[in-house]
Amino acid sequence: MYNDIDLAALAEVCENAWDAFLVFKRTQVSQRALLMRTIATALEETGDELIAVAMKETNLPEARLRAERGRTIFQLLQYADACEKGDWLEIRIDTAIPDKNPPKPDIRKMLVPLGPVAVFGASNFPFAYSTAGGDTACALAAGCPVIVKAHPAHEETSTIVAQAIQKAVEKCGMPKNIFTHVYGKSFEVGKALVTNHRIKAVGFTGSYGGGKQLFDWANQRPEPIPVFAEMGSVNPVFILNEKLEHEYATVAQQYAGSITLGVGQFCTNPGLLFATKSPGLDEFKLALATAIKEINPGTMLHTGIAKAYASKREVALSQPSVSLVAESSTAPNEGQGQPTVATVSGEQFLANPLLHQEVFGPYSLLVECNDTNQMLQIARQLEGQLTATIMGTEADLKSNINLIEAVKNICGRIILNGVPTGVEVCLSMHHGGPFPSTTDARFTSVGADGIKRFARPLSFQNWPNSLLPEALKNENPLHMWRTVNNQLTQSAM
Template sequence: MNAAINQVMQQAAQAFAAYKKIPATDKARFLETIASNIEALGDHLLNQAAAETNLPLPRLTGERGRTTMQLRMFATMLREGSWVEASIDTAIPDKNPPRPDIRKMLLPLGPVVVFGASNFPFAYSTAGGDTASALAAGCTVVVKAHPAHLHTSEMVNEAIQQAITTCGMPEHVFQHVTDTSFEAGKNLVEHPATAAVGFTGSYKGGRALYDYAIAREKPIPVFSEMGSTNPVVFLPDAIAQNGAALAQQYAASITLGMGQFCTNPGLMLAIETNALPAFIDTLRAAIETVAPAKMLHTGIHKAYYEKMEAALHEQHVTVIQQAATAPQEMEALPTVAMVDGTTFLANPLLREEVFGPYSLLVRCKDMDELLKVWISLTGQLTTSLMGTDKDFANYPALLDTATAIAGRIVFNGVPTGVEVCPSMVHGGPFPATTDSRFTAVGINAVKRWVRPVCYQHCPPTLLPEALQEGNPLNIWRMRNGVMGKE
């Protein structure tokens, strides 16, 4: 075990013993102070992130806003308080056998290790959703910075350290690891003090962390988000009525941010109808005009071309269109390709994610073949249904397939762009994530880092405030089967 990693995790465990007892209102102030400190870094932070990631300043400005909003969202959740799911079933002495007093709530797991993402230097990295939700849950956090934006990560770490001092939090409630080696990541997951892991990235990386975690003497939960092809189903009447608009809408979604989103629509499914050629022609024209742009880093750039070229070299795969402008160094070439449904079903390689501005249109003979193609796919973060009222009336069973394979079902919209709100689900069946029961976005993301604990016939003086008589926190609770504030 690496000595530096061992020290970091021991410090995280010691800090957890104190941090989990800190009142929710103080934790809320801590999260809000982090948000304010990040904003105070101003353009210097944005320029640093742009230099390291090649992302444009408008995109980074929006992402920083999302990050600080997430922190404040969890602060609001803490002050409201009902997220702990307090439940009370009072004693029934004359029941046979007698029922004891039973009370339950959610408690934090312990130190959480978070791996920063390459494609979101703010929202899924140092102070992103994993960190914010874990701190809100009452867990201490150790972030392993992503090597693609180390300096940006260090600046955000300094903002958090200042908030720790300002708010009087335990010294090691948050720690920042800049050792980018695979061995350091393995040590962090395997350390006995680590209670849970959060990861956003590739299937290879996420699966490796999951395997480390379950191979431990004491296995721990891992929430790995590992990508998705996000299939889009274009239904016949929608293609006939709105084909041109849909083609333009999806050309923009496929190439947004050079396709470097986990929700990028990498597969499009459609039935061969008289209207489909016009849709393809509009898609071709729209992709042709997209300007290539730099990708996040050399590793992603290299992987994009390797995976795209492997797919394009498969039998019966044809290029619909590539961008007309030749890409320069580190730039991606926007590309859409096409294949028939029979070939797709026979070729597992075509189902793999190509991370970048690429999408494959699968032409299906009929609805039966389209359903076979759709069902053949593994778990997804999203799947989209583009249809008219007529389409949805004709094919009502489509929703059953959609809910079976994806965590978010989009109707007549694009999957790129994830709204941060309580109703959002950013997760899905394996291999989109390692645990489809949870979301990485919204206040329910906190549930990844907690577990339910039951107090049976506990002396009133020992009960947590959330479970005490009189409801001193004034939170919503379930009492003898009735939700209320008593």
């Protein structure tokens, strides 16, 4: 429907974004916050049309899409507040000590924007992690122009959202090239974007293969740039003995729901369950099987994803010693994903790295460990994850301290007695994790701390008050929290 941008035009887009950066970086945080709120309003105004188009392109249900647009608007508003409040600027001021030997100069530090950011949205979140999603919101808050490459699976949806953003940019009197929307189904467009010298950072949500490729291109540039790629995760769940024995029925219900939520197409979908062999585990398996059988197959995002699910599920089920626990009683139609739980022993799991990999869809593997030692051994060998979950009673937790510590080492969020699906948009959320779940464990893609991905510190030494940025002036005209001579304060100096 849309033609790929040609590479000469793309290079011009990047130059224009750079020119826009020179203006945009000098805007006040209040102006950027206003822009983000105006985008939120414009997104609200896309009304039923956007939902209808997104339903057609993504197969996601209407209620889910309306909720996701609501979340996207909420994100923009929340990050706008955070942008304006300015805690993210990490302001540090040390005043001069002229009679020190040698004299100590006045030094003031704050974060400044990196430059134009390339954003590659997600197929599974057409709004919240796409065109006007978290990456775009954070980059604009930081003062960075954004170039979004429309996701090939929902280009029309992306176009409508991009138009809403462009309308808001115009309304706010901002340089139009702080936001550009380009099309590119081909490999070449993505590569040209990431390797263009005007691009200073990359945001990505998608597969390991895609994210790692962008990361490699970015690091091989003459000037390497940061890539924030969220690349998926199997989100292991460790169900401890007493919990299993006492609450197997509740846990089974909870997890049957979490595994199949949104046809298993969330990055926090629990793909691995660990428990030790016991009568409790047998009961849990039965209860989980009963629950899974009753859940109907759902239509996946597009046929390519459904086909990939069917084939990866097949491969996983055909591994040595893997056996089916249950699948939905209703057979899937074309394009649907069939809820499935399989099981394998701890030994086999340790021996077969393929079993550690994500099967994107409503699939989970229950690993039956011989004992808690084996569970610990597995936790110590697992790859990096967005989340990990411990299901345990107080007694379980007390007797599994080493396990909990091992689990902390491999994840960005550790959940107790809950499910990993559901990513709250708030400052305390860390949606990130050790490689390979992301390419940079130090930054989050959800919550206002994500703004810091697109900024770097700059120190001003010996500048007179009148020439400093507003955030650094003595009077503290923006009423920000600042660390002045090692003390956090909101006062003027």
